[in-house]
Amino acid sequence: xxxxxxxxxxxxxxxxxxxxxxxxxxxxxxxxxxxxxxxxxxxxxxxxxxxxxxxxxxxxxxxxxxxxxxxxxxxxxxxxxxxxxxxxxxxxxxxxxxxxxxxxxxxxxxxxxxxxxxxxxxxxxxxxxxxxxxxxxxxxxxxxxxxxxxxxxxxxxxxxxxxxxxxxxxxxxxxxxxxxxxxxxxxxxxxxxxxxxxxxxxxxxxxxxxxxxxxxxxxxxxxxxxxxxxxxxxxxxxxxxxxxxxxxxxxxxxxxxxxxxxxxxxxxxxxxxxxxxxxxxxxxxxxxxxxxxxxxxxxxxxxxxxxxxxxxxxxxxxxxxxxxxx
Amino acid sequence: xxxxxxxxxxxxxxxxxxxxxxxxxxxxxxxxxxxxxxxxxxxxxxxxxxxxxxxxxxxxxxxxxxxxxxxxxxxxxxxxxxxxxxxxxxxxxxxxxxxxxxxxxxxxxxxxxxxxxxxxxxxxxxxxxxxxxxxxxxxxxxxxxxxxxxxxxxxxxxxxxxxxxxxxxxxxxxxxxxxxxxxxxxxxxxxxxxxxxxxxxxxxxxxxxxxxxxxxxxxxxxxxxxxxxxxxxxxxxxxxxxxxxxxxxxxxxxxxxxxxxxxxxxxxxxxxxxx
Numbered sequence: 001x002x003x004x005x006x007x008x009x010x011x012x013x014x015x016x017x018x019x020x021x022x023x024x025x026x027x028x029x030x031x032x033x034x035x036x037x038x039x040x041x042x043x044x045x046x047x048x049x050x051x052x053x054x055x056x057x058x059x060x061x062x063x064x065x066x067x068x069x070x071x072x073x074x075x076x077x078x079x080x081x082x083x084x085x086x087x088x089x090x091x092x093x094x095x096x097x098x099x100x101x102x103x104x105x106x107x108x109x110x111x112x113x114x115x116x117x118x119x120x121x122x123x124x125x126x127x128x129x130x131x132x133x134x135x136x137x138x139x140x141x142x143x144x145x146x147x148x149x150x151x152x153x154x155x156x157x158x159x160x161x162x163x164x165x166x167x168x169x170x171x172x173x174x175x176x177x178x179x180x181x182x183x184x185x186x187x188x189x190x191x192x193x194x195x196x197x198x199x200x201x202x203x204x205x206x207x208x209x210x211x212x213x214x215x216x217x218x219x220x221x222x223x224x225x226x227x228x229x230x231x232x233x234x235x236x237x238x239x240x241x242x243x244x245x246x247x248x249x250x251x252x253x254x255x256x257x258x259x260x261x262x263x264x265x266x267x268x269x270x271x272x273x274x275x276x277x278x279x280x281x282x283x284x285x286x287x288x289x290x291x292x293x294x295x296x297x298x299x300x301x302x303x304x305x306x307x308x309x310x311x312x313x314x315x316x317x318x319x320x321x322x323x324x325x326x
Numbered sequence: 327x328x329x330x331x332x333x334x335x336x337x338x339x340x341x342x343x344x345x346x347x348x349x350x351x352x353x354x355x356x357x358x359x360x361x362x363x364x365x366x367x368x369x370x371x372x373x374x375x376x377x378x379x380x381x382x383x384x385x386x387x388x389x390x391x392x393x394x395x396x397x398x399x400x401x402x403x404x405x406x407x408x409x410x411x412x413x414x415x416x417x418x419x420x421x422x423x424x425x426x427x428x429x430x431x432x433x434x435x436x437x438x439x440x441x442x443x444x445x446x447x448x449x450x451x452x453x454x455x456x457x458x459x460x461x462x463x464x465x466x467x468x469x470x471x472x473x474x475x476x477x478x479x480x481x482x483x484x485x486x487x488x489x490x491x492x493x494x495x496x497x498x499x500x501x502x503x504x505x506x507x508x509x510x511x512x513x514x515x516x517x518x519x520x521x522x523x524x525x526x527x528x529x530x531x532x533x534x535x536x537x538x539x540x541x542x543x544x545x546x547x548x549x550x551x552x553x554x555x556x557x558x559x560x561x562x563x564x565x566x567x568x569x570x571x572x573x574x575x576x577x578x579x580x581x582x583x584x585x586x587x588x589x590x591x592x593x594x595x596x597x598x599x600x601x
Binding site for chain 1: 368375379386395399442443589592
């Protein structure tokens with residue numbers, strides 16, 4: 001899963017040493033990786049910490065809508081695949097928290113920021129999973145959008161983030177295929193199954209397009225992030241790529257994309273698509289998504305209910321002088 | 327230190343009433359035996375997967391999902407084979423999703439709700455220690471398919487046993503709160519241990535054929551292993567409790583029906599669909 005950069009990028013302070021800043025920018029421009037012990041501008045550190053931790057939070061919160069269907073997966077094979085997939089998301093969360101920690105913020109601080117509502121996560125996970133087809137649609141559309149976002153991040157300027165993305169991308173591409181395969185079976189199935197599949201596409205289409213973030217015109221920090229190679233393509237470029245790839249996939253399934261304005265523009269060589277409801281997007285960013293309260297409540301409860309376990313593991317490790325194994 | 331519950335169950339169990347009276351060897355014993363093996367793994371895998379996204383830390387979440395995956399994999403192998411042995415065109419999925427409580431053959435221990443993390447780990451330690459010893463023996467089963475499945479699964483279960491034992495130790499010898507919870511977890515699950523070792527006529531028949539194994543033969547190893555973990559956890563050994571039996575004959579806890587209602591809902595609601 002991927003989270004768009006949802007908060008304002010800190011502006012570059014005037015306090016940075018101009019010589020070091022110039023040397024840093026030259027390295028970035030030469031496509032060198034910046035490593036944890038290297039000098040970096042504070043604004044770069046803050047922006048990356050925020051982006052990577054939001055990405056990590058999205059992986060962890062993203063386990064909930066899919067986890068909702070593990071117990072009800074309709075076959076043993078589907079159950080095993082979904083368990084493995086959600087487990088991959090947990091693994092992604094883990095490497096991303098570790099990558100963010102190399103920038104100097106602890107995992108506990110990041111989790112605290114998530115639970116207090118200070119840190120954001122991808123808006124997409126604030127929508128509910130109602131039927132089994134939602135598991136297909138999430139794999140196909142949400143992981144499909146994630147791949148579109150994450151492939152360029154394998155070349156992002158911060159080394160630990162870029163390397164984490166290499167592994168994440170491989171796994172996401174498996175997730176996307178398993179999602180599409182679920183949709184293929186449903187779309188070719190009974191009328192009830194086909195109805196589930198179409199309804200899932202109807203509900204997940206627009207939120208998936210919103211995953212790429214606000215239009216470029218309303219994304220004033222894109223230029224700085226591109227300059228620092230934290231970001232490598234703009235929101236609108238990635239969104240267009242996603243639409244162009246996904247529409248023919250929907251056609252192949254025999255499902256209709258819920259956008260009356262959708263049409264192939266021969267001159268541009270791209271699909272034109274309708275207006276995205278940005279009011280909805282900003283409302284969900286503010287925490288007003290249909291199941292936003294449930295998601296955060298579930299994360300807080302897991303964390304609070306687990307406190308005694310983490311405390312016990314730490315106490316045991318102290319008593320026995322061993323490294324904490326929890 | 328008190329010993330684990332006595333295992334001379336036939337004298338204990340027979341005459342105890344219709345609920346837990348042992349069944350004779352009827353029908354297709356290999357099929358019945360495979361259901362016992364497969365249903366234990368399936369139901370415990372289903373239970374563990376309920377933790378997914380809700381565990382005390384990301385690392386713990388990953389480890390619980392790992393165990394659930396192994397167990398679902400074992401269940402698939404055992405139940406697919408059960409379907410073949412039965413010869414009525416059923417496969418693992420039809421057995422998992424289209425049987426009701428009376429036809430399930432899992433033990434009571436695996437049906438128990440997760441409770442808190444301590445109870446989940448008590449259940450896992452008591453079960454995985456048993457399953458590890460069992461599969462070690464079934465790897466030499468006269469039935470090649472069972473031997474092959476057990477030989478693969480015994481490696482997975484060695485890890486489950488180790489992980490759960492370490493948690494029992496860590497929680498027992500952690501904080502005051504974790505110690506109290508761990509003791510409660512063991513107290514809750516202790517009455518279900520005897521069923522793991524129940525040698526009813528079917529288990530005896532399979533052991534004689536060399537397909538199954540004499541469960542009593544590794545009871546002492548089991549008791550010693552569990553006792554060592556509880557000692558290392560600095561916990562007092564749980565007092566003996568009256569054994570609760572019946573799962574192997576379809577007489578289960580109330581919890582199993584709810585677990586099945588969740589697990590089976592889609593295939594039962596849409597019986598004509600393929601997924």
